[in-house]
Amino acid sequence: MILALAGGVGAAKLLAGMVRVVQPSTLTVVANTGDDMVLHGLHISPDLDTLLYTLAGLNNAETGWGVANETWSVMDSLEKLGGQTWFRLGDVDLATHLYRTQRMTEGASLSEVTAELFERHHVLARVVPMSDSPVRTRVTVSGTTSGDGWFGTGGEEVEFQEYFVRLAHRATVSALRFDGAETASPAPGVLDAIAAADQIVVCPSNPLVSIGPILAVPGIKDALIARRDDVIAVSPIVGGRALKGPADHMMAELGHQPSSLGVARLYSDWVATLVVDERDAHLRSEIEDEGLACIVTDTVMTDVDVAARVCSQITATRDGDAVLR
């Protein structure tokens, strides 16, 4: 059994490859819900939905979020009403949020609704939110280079999606907080899955705001530390740049080196092996000095075949295939 820790787009790309190289039903994915938000009264879980649409083969590969061939009837009408349309919700996507919100209103947990949604889309991998309790990532932004509706001069704390989408992550980040994490519990089955996994894969997601919230749920990091030897992470940073999203400058802004070495330092107490791109081969010895094994390969997942190859290499390490190290 493989357990994966996942954020959104980068994770979904890797896992679309994973379900080609392992039996999908042997894969359990623990997903970040720190990005979740309530907008228009709807419970929106961006990372869960990116995983859902990608694993169901419905995703919009161009944008990285939402579904392909999406229609925008509701957003178009909402725009005419002067409503909030900065967070674009397509019609098909909205149905997911309506379904989730109604089921939660009826008393279902986020885990239960998530299981239902993946089942309805015939996804055999088991995807669970990190917690059924609300954990909300809040970002303290100090000034923005975007003139897009927000002209703060520093110190404002905003919701994650305000930072990520509304400000197009162009603001400088001075602090992160995972609101609700202290009192949250891992979702049912998460700790057991970590304990039982043959291998634990950390997807190439933002270490601070995608993997960070998962680690902030009490009990999860300790469970991972206990499995350190079997934890392998794919660095989301290639040549000092995040392939998508703000991981690079956010790491720098928060005092971390924006490189695979910085990722190794963030992960060293609970990750044994780091997979880095060939462009980061020169960082190998420094990464090893941090106590991690280092696998160098082409990690830029331009298509699902590349993702599948990376996943083959990852699963091969479980069988002691030393060639790759």
Added chain:
Amino acid sequence: MILALAGGVGAAKLLAGMVRVVQPSTLTVVANTGDDMVLHGLHISPDLDTLLYTLAGLNNAETGWGVANETWSVMDSLEKLGGQTWFRLGDVDLATHLYRTQRMTEGASLSEVTAELFERHHVLARVVPMSDSPVRTRVTVSGTTSGDGWFGTGGEEVEFQEYFVRLAHRATVSALRFDGAETASPAPGVLDAIAAADQIVVCPSNPLVSIGPILAVPGIKDALIARRDDVIAVSPIVGGRALKGPADHMMAELGHQPSSLGVARLYSDWVATLVVDERDAHLRSEIEDEGLACIVTDTVMTDVDVAARVCSQITATRDGDAVLR
């Protein structure tokens, strides 16, 4: 100034005529919100929306609810997910509910959001909910002739829309309750508008579940009683039948005569004049015996011209046009 008490479709038809015969900005409409519901996390106000779409000229004249040329992308997707689709929400309509729900989440009152929505649709008439507090009509149903998903044998209390839409009002009603009414207050301006109106028009809406909830909000009925001489109602029953909806059999089931005479009896303490259809001309003397003046005319609003003519007759009574009586 004219004040109207309104439910949904029948009221909207009459008021579409009213804004042709009076300056729209002189019309204030107090609308029933007892039918409101939260579904999929969205605050839905069916009567307010029927008034909105009709007065904005966007309504679907065939169905009587929703907007014309509506699209159903979200419902189609929700159906595939196995979500609740018995209450059909079109894409354009959904935008209204998203807007309303988000604004209420931000702290706006239902009155404020309603004013915004009518303004965005360039409706000059002022439409206000009866109350900003939630009042929810609950229907006790005793058996159903519909096999449509519900096979209760009696005594179950359901939400109004479950009775009205899900059971297609085919169940027998044994009781009504306006949950929350005791502690509700009239929305800002309602009592003042009742006191200041030159004429008060009761639209041809269901006396029990459209006008009833409005009267159940403390203060409104007393304010109407004080204006009784200026209150004129249009009977929603023609020849013993409701033109739309369950008013006829619901009145019978709850012990009222399902006729314009039954309406007169329900309204006699706060309505001075009842407008009835020509088919009910034979009821005139009995209606007058209940203490109401009776106007007989063609009240079947097959189109907006008929509605405008009925409204002309209504407003003429204000000027003492005795010909009509």
